[in-house]
Amino acid sequence: MAMSDTMTASAERAPANRVSAGGAPTERTTAKPRFSSDLPQVWIGIFLIAVTGFGPSLVGNSYWVHTFQLVNIYIAASVFQNFLFVDAGQKSFGQGVLLGLGAYVTAIFFGLHGYPFMLAAAIGMGAAVAGGLLFAFPALRVQYFHLGFVTLSAAIVFPQLLMSLDRWTNGINGISVSMPELHHEWFLGLSPLTIIIAVWPMIALWIHYAIRRSKLGRDMRVAAISPEAARSLGIKPGVMRFIAFIIAAIGTGVCGVLYLPAVSFVSPQGFNVELSFVFFFAVVVGGRGQMLGPIIGIWIVFILPNIALAQLVEYRLLIYGLLTLAAVMLFPDGIVGSIERWRVKRGVTGRGEQAFRVDRFLDTLEGGKDSQPSQEIVVEVRGGTKKFGEVVAVDNVDLKVRKGEVHGLIGANGSGKTSLLNVLSGLSRLNAGSFAIKGRNATRMAADRIADLGIGRTFQTPRIFREFSLWDNLRIGIDARTGVGSADIGKLADALEAEFAEDSAELLSHGQRRLVEVMRAVLKEAEIIFFDEPAAGLSQSERANFARLVKFLSRRMGKTIILVEHDLDLVWDIADTITVMEQGRVVASGSPEQMAKDPAVQHMFVGGRRA
């Protein structure tokens, strides 16, 4: 059963980018515009930081040297705010606290107690990380506005504590330090401090970029955008949030340590709520998620009222607020984001049917052999009951799914099919009864652990991430794989990467989005795949293609499939076993032929069409 013959009737209609028999795409004549401008933005950013960081020293303007030292420290802090805000989806109003902890604790140990600077800085970093833990621990349990309030309270409390713990902090008088050796000219007018402070935001940008390109970064973004999709891919969203807060705390802590020699003075007024707001607002105004966003944002939010319009300095908070409100109302993507959106719009052209097809790729899978369902039971539910308040969604259900079979789960709306599927994938828990997957009791397992048992699933609304390229949308399946991948899938992945690395997933049709989710599960090498109403919203021909794909997955790749579906024709066409649910109970189960004759099922068909 060759996929290219069966998957689409239109396969012969000369696809734009033909793939050779080996699976590698042929050289394309025109290069696609890059999907992500992150890398060019990083380079532009490094250039801008270099100009502002080194330039004033080269021309010998000490006022601007000092100003841009502070600006570049703030840019680095905003880079980590940007990472936290977009890549991890966490709105923190307390990043100024972490910078303050790094600066103040270093100042206390270095300035007041005479510790060596490096040792004091290490203690300061420890304090910043400890502060980050205050945000990170609640993040394990809750998210969203809850963390917004936690971080905002910290920003309010921190300067209060600096004042009232005056026995240690010197209170309102602050702490002055002197580090002349760092300010001495080294060469070309550059001091060691100038160099370090210019290099750190560049490193910060690279760290952000590197994380975003890594498996960790993709996992974080998936968790931030769709926690349930993340969990079905074996990702723990709470842990992702925790890690993100810690990374941001370390990065911001370094900014704090650098703040001390740059400003030579710390006082409680320097670390009030306003500082945290500057970082937050800079990210919004500059462009959330854009690599250049924090740079442009700090230039506008900080430089504009504080330096360029110094006579308006009393109005700066008002200006921050108005700029941010205007950004949200008028250009929600921020300045860099609006430019980027314009670039993407120009470059993106819908590729129609060709935008995402996989038949040719699947053909390259050599391991395919005809496999038949075995007698081994891989999913078993015993007396499963799930209640939502008074409503019994799943009522004492017994279910056995054999390895390698396509198991159709049908029934009217509200009969408990999706509830059962959510229980099986760990997104909700049984109130009574138990279930086992591949012989392991999974009744109380979290969704991410169940995913790691080799389960893949699709959702009623496909979870496609427009922030990711089409290839990255598929790649998160590989990220979720637990073992070493097979060679076949490796080849398949290479071919998909070559084809779709620079494609956008935004313009895909609904059917194509569904296909992306299926391929994600294939790349995850899930042995058992749950489909939640996969045919809903598909056209007639897309349904036919989908049916062939499911058969391919089952017969050629040996996957076990549980399919919740309303399209009875489709189910009867592809299922080996059909289970019928009604008001939470299983009323019948057996082969399609048996089911067609079962009186409990007959009434589901208008006029007994199937009988």
Add this chain to the structure above:
Amino acid sequence: MLAEIAIIVVRGCAIGSIFALIAMSFNIVHGATGILNFAQGNMFVLGGFAAVFLANEVGVAWWILMLLVAGVLVAVIVTLQGWITLAPLRSSVEQDSWLISTVAVSTIIAAALMIWQGPFAYTVQGVVPSFRVFGVRTPGAYALAIGAMVFWYFALRIFLRRTFLGLAISALSQDFDAARAAGLPVRRLQLVAFAISGLMVGTAGYLVAPVISVASDAGLRYVLNGFVAAVVGGIGSNLGTLIGGPLVGIVGMLTAYRIGGAYQDLASLLLLVAILMLRPQGLFGRTSARRV
């Protein structure tokens, strides 16, 4: 000793009633829109400023009239803010712009008050005479705060369960899409919810102006403590705020007496973190805060 306990409990409950009121005003907007208004504390402070400018050392009749004026004024401002906050949500795919815009509005109000009135804390002469609890003189505004909390709790209960408008707003909090499908004017109902929340915090700020510091930068403290009260009680539960508010108030008072006034906000922060770690859905929470 007994007197000290009495002071802590009475004042804690009274200050806590303010937090409970702010928490209830959170709840009604959150139920109708899913938004938590970070500017709510500033709106409360605006009510206080209304008392400073409209009703300092005045007669009872004028004071009552100005109470209504203050409530309506703040309600109008909050409704306007609600309109601004909801506007981008209509088209935008990402739904968290409200968090940014309410924080921005909070900053704008605080900054505008600062420019207009400077960093000073204002005091107001109350009309309700002070009374004695266990021999301790207690300002009348404390009684007003507790009274306002009880009044608004029952008023909201009746409004949300007995009136058509209230039931429609309740429907929003149950199922947003169903309410829209049923033909409810969702946007207008949401603005009504904003208006009610403004009326609540506007009058509350006005009533308790004699016992709070009416200052441009006070808003954040109140919004935070109000939020902690809402979380302790369980977001969405007005009954919970009746416990959560006074609890936060008493913890703050206890901290002020035993450790120092500067540590009150720290105590609230630690209480918030503890609750989120141990019982994120709060005491009476309908839905878990845990959204993983």
